Amino acid sequence: MVELKANQPRWRQVHAILAERIRTGEYKAGERIPSLVDLIEEFGIANATGQKVMRALRTDGLIRTEPGMGSFVTTPEERREIEADHAKSADSA
Template sequence: MARPRQSLTSQLVESVTERIQSGQYKRGDQLPTEKDMIEEFGVSRTVVREAIANLKASGMVATRQGIGAFVLDEGPRGFRISEDNLLVVEEVIKALELRIAIESEAAALAARRRSPAELTRIEAACAAMDAAIEAGEETAALDIAFHRAIAQATGNRHFLGLFNYLGEVLVPRARVPTHQLDAGTLKDYLRRISAEHHQIVAAIAAGDSDGARAALRIHLGGSLDRLAQAARARP
């Protein structure tokens, strides 16, 4: 099986991690500024910020407001999900189970705590994915943006930090072509995903925490069920 192309965020995380582990960036060192990373790696400010959030979530760096990011350790000694493991269907299933547990509670909190601006952001992310589906454009990044908006609406920075790590590596179809496990076309599959997104949005908009939790579980649980069925069918 060919290795999937890494996202720009994953590539940047890997580059910085290698420099930390090699000693180029030592414990206590300040990482290059956003501007320097943008120029060196040719990525956007959003990619740099997501990469720093991932490194922070894995315990490798800490940020100081108004100053920058600093190296905490020589390498990730705590929780981390191997990119190589995620090439195996069974490992994607295990990781997706973790994402369901975290994101279902995030959706419930978002329903209770979201501000009008945060609801607008969630709705806009949902609409952007709808438009991309109908135009036949790539949707994986928009899918991530939708779920990230929900994590942000929890008002708990730890949910957002975890999602910036987990969500980037655990969108199922970025690892395994889940739509091929279904009857119908890719567009049909994505339309069903979008319909599930709309159910989540409706519950969050209504302030229905139980409904939001259930809708999120149904949404990600569908991917989990398809992957589990594929794993059982393999010789």
């Protein structure tokens, strides 16, 4: 189990670790990342914490989730599309 610091929100720590794994290529574009159950076991976090991490990774454009299939690292093209969608949403707000 990965040891997390007590003085920082657990979801932020797990998010940072997974984002780093994506950025360094440990999890490659198009590759399936560990399931929520696997992340809960690896980091010793609650289900709600794991769900928050996954939402944040999706919001950041780092992963996409396919129902019944799992979550996958986005490709650079997918990230550009997500960023463009976020920009459009911000412009219309």
